[in-house]
Amino acid sequence: MNKLYINRHIKIKNNSVFIDGKKDFFNEEENLLAFLKSTYKNYGIKYAKFFKMDALSKLGFLASELALIDNNKDLLPEQTALIFANSSSSLNTDFKYQKTINDVPSPSVFVYTLPNIVIGEICIRNMFRGETMFFVQDNFDAKFMCNYTKNIFENTDTKQTLLAWIEVSENNEYHVDMYLVSEDKSEIELNEINIKNKFEL
Amino acid sequence: MNELIEKLKLQLIEQLNLEEIEPDEIEATEPLFGDGLGLDSIDALEIIVLLEKEYGLKIDKPEDGKDIMYSVETLAKFITENSAK
Numbered sequence: 001m002n003k004l005y006i007n008r009h010i011k012i013k014n015n016s017v018f019i020d021g022k023k024d025f026f027n028e029e030e031n032l033l034a035f036l037k038s039t040y041k042n043y044g045i046k047y048a049k050f051f052k053m054d055a056l057s058k059l060g061f062l063a064s065e066l067a068l069i070d071n072n073k074d075l076l077p078e079q080t081a082l083i084f085a086n087s088s089s090s091l092n093t094d095f096k097y098q099k100t101i102n103d104v105p106s107p108s109v110f111v112y113t114l115p116n117i118v119i120g121e122i123c124i125r126n127m128f129r130g131e132t133m134f135f136v137q138d139n140f141d142a143k144f145m146c147n148y149t150k151n152i153f154e155n156t157d158t159k160q161t162l163l164a165w166i167e168v169s170e171n172n173e174y175h176v177d178m179y180l181v182s183e184d185k186s187e188i189e190l191n192e193i194n195i196k197n198k199f200e201l
Numbered sequence: 202m203n204e205l206i207e208k209l210k211l212q213l214i215e216q217l218n219l220e221e222i223e224p225d226e227i228e229a230t231e232p233l234f235g236d237g238l239g240l241d242s243i244d245a246l247e248i249i250v251l252l253e254k255e256y257g258l259k260i261d262k263p264e265d266g267k268d269i270m271y272s273v274e275t276l277a278k279f280i281t282e283n284s285a286k
Contacts, residue, residue: 037220
């Protein structure tokens, strides 16, 4: 099969947004949701539904918006895949929902009590209808994620993939690494080592 | 009634996370769903929760929900007419 390349890399961690390894935005907000809102405002994104999302979806949504900037590929909706993973699943929101059960359960919190909802949000925003998968792993398994992505390209009509680790713990600790992958040649080939190197930056 | 309408606008903004909308931008008579504020089915459930939590009211007949939640004004009317009961 043709080689795959990382065309763009977004990291959101420690109150900072990194694009292709360079710090692009920083805000010292201690509150995660306040930091996410400041990031949304900083990049001039206009999407009212953002404010209804939980922290996991907001993180994934913001990373996808930045990963897909200038992405003018003329692809069919079925040709973009999203392959995500994390270790806490939707635990951050699960606990928030659990607290509302004692009173009147909140429907808008309940709808985010699955980790793959973030995939749905990104697909709705971009009208993607390709392959999707959300894995729950102890730690970021670069080899597995890399092989799975290659397999998707090999066995489906996929032309680009958002491969990502999107983690929000129960205690609001967060870490996003999102890679835009396609056959378009770049300096960084998609392989376990390159993904790991970027992840550990 | 006007006071209740203004209070409802603030409650809707908070409950439905309409952070980019100011109370003045919500017309009391404009539809909440579809072309108006563009709310969805989850928002409808949140409004039902709001009515129960803040006003102790339930919509007994589901088929009445569409008319009751048509606009801020219809919501205010429902609250005014049923709170005293």
